Amino acid sequence: MSFKNIQESPRILGMRVDPTSYDDASERVLDWVRSDTPAYVCVSTVHMVMEAYDEPSYQRAVNRANLVTPDGVPLVWCLRMLGNSAASRVYGPDLTPRLLEEAAAHLIPVGFYGGAPAVVDKLVATVKRDFPGVEVAYAESPPFRPLSPEEDEAVVRRIRESGARILFVGLGCPKQERWMASHCHRLNTVMLGVGAAFDFLTGAKPQAPRWMMRAGLEWLFRLVTEPRRLWLRYLKHNPRFVLLFAMQMAGWGRDSGGANTDASVRA
Numbered sequence: 001m002s003f004k005n006i007q008e009s010p011r012i013l014g015m016r017v018d019p020t021s022y023d024d025a026s027e028r029v030l031d032w033v034r035s036d037t038p039a040y041v042c043v044s045t046v047h048m049v050m051e052a053y054d055e056p057s058y059q060r061a062v063n064r065a066n067l068v069t070p071d072g073v074p075l076v077w078c079l080r081m082l083g084n085s086a087a088s089r090v091y092g093p094d095l096t097p098r099l100l101e102e103a104a105a106h107l108i109p110v111g112f113y114g115g116a117p118a119v120v121d122k123l124v125a126t127v128k129r130d131f132p133g134v135e136v137a138y139a140e141s142p143p144f145r146p147l148s149p150e151e152d153e154a155v156v157r158r159i160r161e162s163g164a165r166i167l168f169v170g171l172g173c174p175k176q177e178r179w180m181a182s183h184c185h186r187l188n189t190v191m192l193g194v195g196a197a198f199d200f201l202t203g204a205k206p207q208a209p210r211w212m213m214r215a216g217l218e219w220l221f222r223l224v225t226e227p228r229r230l231w232l233r234y235l236k237h238n239p240r241f242v243l244l245f246a247m248q249m250a251g252w253g254r255d256s257g258g259a260n261t262d263a264s265v266r267a
Contacts, residue, residue, distance in 0.1 A: 040180035043071035043092040050237040061181035092194035104133035111138030111164030138162035
């Protein structure tokens with residue numbers, strides 16, 4: 001069944017995750033661009049599910065997104081266990097180049113927000129080299145601190161004035177989802193929170209081999225390559241996720257895992 005025909009989406013520990021595909025997600029983004037519909041897309045991982053489980057306001061920000069893709073293979077397995085047999089992974093670092101190809105073909109200006117200054121500079125150069133015809137209308141690396149209201153308004157103004165219609169946001173979870181939720185109504189663009197895609201696409205960080213991705217072991221590769229940054233996250237979240245989802249499947253948890261009936265979820 002096409003995602004377009006699904007009226008309600010399943011929840012994993014209370015967070016909405018949509019059974020979608022690369023083709024469906026790309027088509028939706030292009031439809032929103034063509035219809036001048038401000039929108040935002042979250043690409044979800046176990047980390048995101050657990051952050052949402054622990055913080056209801058963050059969960060609401062994700063659940064209000066126009067689309068929530070299963071970025072992590074474990075979430076695809078969960079969707080299948082919840083009855084969505086056709087669920088497939090829609091991985092941010094793979095969705096990004098697909099959309100850049102569409103942007104080049106349809107003359108859609110794009111922008112990038114997030115990442116370290118050197119990474120953003122290299123990203124722009126990489127995109128211009130690998131995707132001839134793409135107009136990079138905007139690229140900015142914000143400081144690693146909260147912006148003042150004046151600074152934030154200036155960022156909004158620069159994005160608006162740039163004319164970017166697809167904005168790739170690489171602030172990391174949970175910051176990027178909160179940022180997109182709070183700025184969607186202020187920007188006439190389609191935003192995608194793509195996490196570490198900027199680093200992966202520029203080679204600033206290595207990607208796991210495809211066999212590890214297919215086996216659901218990408219987290220292990222990232223832990224080995226970034227142990228100081230990630231060990232606490234995985235120690236805190238991964239065992240709890242397995243236990244809590246098992247409880248959900250058994251009907252013991254606080255979340256039933258059924259369809260998402262939140263009226264605030266966007267079509």
